[in-house]
Amino acid sequence: MVTISAPPDKPRRMDWLFDKLLSGQGIWPAVPAIIVLTVVAVIPFVMLLSLGVSEFSVSRGQIIDQTFSMRHVTSVLTDQLYWTTFQRSMSLALTTTAICLLLGYPVAYVFLIGGKWTRRMILILTIAPLLTSGIVRTYAWLVILGGRGVLNTAMMNIGLIDQPLRIVNTHWAVLIGMVQIHLPVMILPLIAVMSRHDRKLEEASANLGATRMGTLRNVVLPLSAPGIGTGAALVFTLSYTTFVVPQLLGGGNYLNAATMIYEQVVYSLEWSKASVMSMLLMSSCLVVLVGIALVTNHFTGWTRGRQG
Amino acid sequence: MRLKRRTILGGLMGSAVLSAPTILRAQTRELVMIGYGNEQDQPLIRAGEELGRRNPGVSLRVIGGLSTEALAQVRAARGDSPYDLAVMGSPAIINALDEEVLEPLNLDMIPNIAHVDPRFPPYGYDTGCPISFEGIGVAYNTETVENPPETWADLWKPEFAGRVGMARPQSNLGLGVLAATSAAFDRAEDDMQFALEKWMELEPLVGRSPPLLQQMLERGEIDLAPLWHVNSALAAGAGLPIGYVKIASPGPLMLPSNIVQFINTADGTSDLVHEFADILLEEESQRFIGGAPFFFGTVREGIEVPEDGRDFVPSTEEERASMTSLDWPAIAPLRGDTVADFDRMFAG
Numbered sequence: 157m158v159t160i161s162a163p164p165d166k167p168r169r170m171d172w173l174f175d176k177l178l179s180g181q182g183i184w185p186a187v188p189a190i191i192v193l194t195v196v197a198v199i200p201f202v203m204l205l206s207l208g209v210s211e212f213s214v215s216r217g218q219i220i221d222q223t224f225s226m227r228h229v230t231s232v233l234t235d236q237l238y239w240t241t242f243q244r245s246m247s248l249a250l251t252t253t254a255i256c257l258l259l260g261y262p263v264a265y266v267f268l269i270g271g272k273w274t275r276r277m278i279l280i281l282t283i284a285p286l287l288t289s290g291i292v293r294t295y296a297w298l299v300i301l302g303g304r305g306v307l308n309t310a311m312m313n314i315g316l317i318d319q320p321l322r323i324v325n326t327h328w329a330v331l332i333g334m335v336q337i338h339l340p341v342m343i344l345p346l347i348a349v350m351s352r353h354d355r356k357l358e359e360a361s362a363n364l365g366a367t368r369m370g371t372l373r374n375v376v377l378p379l380s381a382p383g384i385g386t387g388a389a390l391v392f393t394l395s396y397t398t399f400v401v402p403q404l405l406g407g408g409n410y411l412n413a414a415t416m417i418y419e420q421v422v423y424s425l426e427w428s429k430a431s432v433m434s435m436l437l438m439s440s441c442l443v444v445l446v447g448i449a450l451v452t453n454h455f456t457g458w459t460r461g462r463q464g
Numbered sequence: 465m466r467l468k469r470r471t472i473l474g475g476l477m478g479s480a481v482l483s484a485p486t487i488l489r490a491q492t493r494e495l496v497m498i499g500y501g502n503e504q505d506q507p508l509i510r511a512g513e514e515l516g517r518r519n520p521g522v523s524l525r526v527i528g529g530l531s532t533e534a535l536a537q538v539r540a541a542r543g544d545s546p547y548d549l550a551v552m553g554s555p556a557i558i559n560a561l562d563e564e565v566l567e568p569l570n571l572d573m574i575p576n577i578a579h580v581d582p583r584f585p586p587y588g589y590d591t592g593c594p595i596s597f598e599g600i601g602v603a604y605n606t607e608t609v610e611n612p613p614e615t616w617a618d619l620w621k622p623e624f625a626g627r628v629g630m631a632r633p634q635s636n637l638g639l640g641v642l643a644a645t646s647a648a649f650d651r652a653e654d655d656m657q658f659a660l661e662k663w664m665e666l667e668p669l670v671g672r673s674p675p676l677l678q679q680m681l682e683r684g685e686i687d688l689a690p691l692w693h694v695n696s697a698l699a700a701g702a703g704l705p706i707g708y709v710k711i712a713s714p715g716p717l718m719l720p721s722n723i724v725q726f727i728n729t730a731d732g733t734s735d736l737v738h739e740f741a742d743i744l745l746e747e748e749s750q751r752f753i754g755g756a757p758f759f760f761g762t763v764r765e766g767i768e769v770p771e772d773g774r775d776f777v778p779s780t781e782e783e784r785a786s787m788t789s790l791d792w793p794a795i796a797p798l799r800g801d802t803v804a805d806f807d808r809m810f811a812g
Contacts, residue, residue: 216727217543217565237808303684324685325669407680408632408670411811422536423634424800425559 208431228428232436238416242436245413246444248327249396252334256342256391257384259335264346264383265376268353282340282347290337294404297333298324301405325407333401338394342387349383350376378455385452389445396441413437492521495733495740498550501528502675504694507596507753507760508551511743515736518743522736531556532634538565538726545726548733549740551595552724553636554587554789558796560724561591567725569593573738576745576764584720584763587789592722593741596753597761599693599710599777600640600717603678606705608687615713616648619688620665629677629689630668633802636719637674641690642802643790647714654794656802660809670810681706693776694758700775701757708776716778716787718761 176184183190209229212222232238267278285293300306301323308320323329353376361371399414406412413433420430495512499505505526512524531552538545545565552560560566568591571577577585577593584594602619604612608627613619619628631638633656642659651658669686671677678695680686682704696708710716723741725734743749745764754762759773769779778787 214539215564217538217541217545217563219542237804241807241811298679298683305683320684322685324683325680403672404676408630408672408676409810411807416807419634419803420800422530423532424803425532425536425539425563426800427539 204427204431205435206431207427208429208435210428212428228432232429232432238433238436241411241413241416242440244411245396245437246440248330248334248412249392249398249444251331252338252395253342253388253392255331255335256339257388260339260342260346260387261380261384263343264350264380265372267347268350268376278343278347282343285336286340290400291404293337294333294401297329297336297405301329301332324405325409327406327410329405330402330410333405334395334398337398337401338391341390341394345386345390346380346383349386350380353379381452381455385448385456388452389448392444392448393441396444397437492523493519493733493736495522495524495548495736496546497524497526498529498531498534498547498552499526500551503698504758504760506758507744507749510752511740511749514743514749515740518739519736524740530635532559534726535560535563535565539563543727545728547726548728549723549725549737551721552592553598553719553721554589554792555636555639555719555796555799557589557592557722557724558792559799561589562797565727566591567727567734569723569725569738569741573735574742574745576742579747579765580745580763581765587720587792588722588724589793592724593745594720594722594763595741595744596763597718597720599761600637600644600690600719601693601696601711601715601776602688602709603681603691603696603699604688604707604709605681605684606707608684609707612688612707612709613711614709616644616711616715617713620662624666624688626667627687628666628668629671629680629686630663630666631671631674631677631690633806634799635674637677637690637692639795639799639802640717640719640790643795644690644711644714644717647790653791654798656798657805660802660805664809694760697759697773697776698757710776710778710783712786714788714790716783718778718787718789720763720789721760 177187179185206222209224209226210222211225211227212219214220263278263282267275270278298305302308303320303322303324305324307323308317311317312320323332357375357379358371361375362368366374397414398412399418402410402412402415403418406415414437417430417433417437420426420433495515497508497512499508505528508526509524512526515524516522527547531550534547534550535556538547543565557566569588571585571588571593574593580594584597588594602613611623613621613624618624630641633639633642642656642663643653645659645662646655647653649658649662668689669680671680671689674692674695677686677689678691678699681689681691682699690711691708693708693710696706699706700708723737723744725737744753747764747767750762750764750767753760754767754773754777755770756772759770759776761777762769769777773779778784
């Protein structure tokens with residue numbers, strides 16, 4: 157008996173594409189995100205950056221003539237104002253990162269050694285601020301640090317000061333706001349990495365005679381290096397490119413790279429200079445991130461060796 | 465492919481769903497406008513409602529923002545303006561004209577322009593229609609300042625040292641105050657370098673924008689600052705201890721606010737924009753604009769300043785006669801360079 161079976165369906169192009177996208181292999185699963193990012197981020201970004209290396213004229217809102225020129229790059233690089241602004245942004249971001257690490261690491265360590273309730277409390281306190289807008293949290297600092305704010309009122313009531321201290325609209329207000337806003341971003345990666353530790357390593361260290369400090373320095377700290385690197389990279393990037401905190405807490409005398417770019421785009425309509433500044437901001441940020449990655453790699457080398 | 469009834473019905477329904485917004489838009493015409501983003505939008509909203517009553521299906525959406533932000537957005541949209549119209553101060557019109565993003569209004573299509581004080585239309589620069597004006601004076605804390613300044617030069621009296629605030633020059637307020645400073649010391653209004661150096665002497669606290677400057681005054685960080693009269697009136701009306709002086713020499717200073725329309729040729733809203741401007745110039749609208757709590761300066765002749773607004777708006781014959789504005793066509797193009805110079809001196 158001869159049976160005739162129907163020929164197999166010719167695979168259609170859409171099925172093939174969906175198979176690839178859902179396969180979870182290679183670059184295919186990332187293709188939708190890459191397309192979206194290319195359209196909404198990469199292309200506009202390249203267009204914006206191109207303005208930094210060109211002269212253009214505008215008519216009825218459209219760029220009608222664009223020619224290559226390095227005039228704006230040279231003008232920005234030779235102007236002390238831009239160097240000062242970038243220096244201020246860089247030092248602010250590095251200081252914020254260092255303070256966040258100093259404040260965040262002990263919290264993550266307490267999370268590591270703490271009981272169930274301590275861990276829950278730390279998680280709640282770390283995540284809760286992230287549920288509100290950064291603008292609201294920054295405005296809260298105006299209430300606390302202002303001339304008639306909670307801090308000044310309290311210090312005057314207990315006789316520490318006669319006149320309110322000027323904190324808002326200074327560099328210190330910006331630093332305080334930045335640390336508070338970005339601290340959770342440092343703590344969360346530290347907690348994530350430190351939670352994966354095998355606690356037996358610490359017990360072994362103690363059994364071999366190490367003090368608590370010795371165990372912390374020689375066991376816990378090296379193991380948490382990836383968390384420190386990730387946290388530092390995140391906090392640095394956010395602090396270096398931050399806009400809201402300096403805008404609200406720094407006052408009109410305070411200028412960092414992001415606020416300067418914003419003002420050049422929106423108020424001065426100096427898009428070429430803003431574009432050059434964006435390039436500088438992005439490239440200098442990348443340099444520091446590469447530095448953080450190299451340092452982190454250096455301190456995690458032995459861990460990777462063991463895992464390999 | 466075989467067409468089934470289900471396929472055809474599905475296709476028809478899909479098309480209907482996709483085209484619904486277009487059909488709805490065709491039946492209703494929505495004007496999108498840049499306003500102030502606060503209580504000051506009330507006269508605009510009210511006039512928009514009247515426009516809707518006269519033209520069924522027409523509505524006005526007022527979006528808060530600065531007119532300079534709108535210029536940046538129009539440029540970012542490559543000339544395809546997301547807005548139909550805006551309320552724009554004279555300096556912003558100068559900047560917008562440089563960008564060629566405004567379509568001049570035809571004042572012949574606005575009958576009520578005939579009732580407008582002839583001093584105001586020139587500040588529309590053949591492009592906008594004046595609907596109100598805002599004064600630039602000095603707002604002060606009534607609890608800490610006993611004798612507020614009367615002229616711009618008075619701000620440099622020793623008793624005010626370290627107590628004065630100012631707005632950054634990217635705002636019309638900040639730029640206007642610098643020009644007034646130069647004029648007060650017998651310099652050309654566009655001598656921004658001189659004005660910046662004079663302000664350096666005061667070591668002022670700087671507000672990034674007029675609203676933030678106002679907040680600094682309310683929080684007691686400064687005792688006095690140049691401010692718009694409308695902002696001062698709203699703060700005083702809210703019960704805050706804020707007074708206002710219509711500063712002279714030069715002044716009282718005023719900045720006309722104009723209705724302007726953006727290049728937006730696709731949707732043909734120009735007739736509605738003209739009608740909207742005309743509604744705002746009607747006597748009843750002008751009385752509302754000039755009333756509490758904003759006390760905008762009115763541009764229509766014959767509208768008296770209410771009793772409560774006389775501390776903020778020039779009301780006497782003498783004040784109205786000496787009321788002046790600034791040489792905005794000379795000052796406005798200096799905005800970018802002045803901001804950079806300001807940053808070198810104050811934030812460098």
